[in-house]
Amino acid sequence: IRLSLVGSEMCIRDRIYPDLAPDHAGKPYITYEQTGGRARQYLEKRLPDHRHARIQINVWDDRRTQATAIALQVEQVLIESELVSEALGAFSSVYDQATKLRGTRQDFYFWHRDT
Numbered sequence: 001i002r003l004s005l006v007g008s009e010m011c012i013r014d015r016i017y018p019d020l021a022p023d024h025a026g027k028p029y030i031t032y033e034q035t036g037g038r039a040r041q042y043l044e045k046r047l048p049d050h051r052h053a054r055i056q057i058n059v060w061d062d063r064r065t066q067a068t069a070i071a072l073q074v075e076q077v078l079i080e081s082e083l084v085s086e087a088l089g090a091f092s093s094v095y096d097q098a099t100k101l102r103g104t105r106q107d108f109y110f111w112h113r114d115t
Helices: 002-006 064-080
Strands: 016-018 029-036 050-061 084-087 092-096 101-113
Touching (some): 050 064, 064 084, 064 092, 064 101
Parallel strands (some): 016 029
Antiparallel strands (some): 050 101, 092 101
């Protein structure tokens, strides 16, 4: 996921972080984390060679309009990439009281091979 976003023409590709952004990260920035996925089990009692993941992607900025514009870019990059992905609805707007940042939150499903 990160490689797809970094490899794109996005202006913030150097500010994409797993879980949390570091203190004093430049804005805008993106965070992502796995929030679940579908577990696969087979009668043969062997794990499959691929996994399913539900990934939440958050965009944060001081300005709502900038966060929204980047969220739309993220969705386009991921859906048009070679990844097997699906957006789980449109993004939600969020506000973080502690940092005073405005953001978006959107979940995607991804299939990927174990590495």
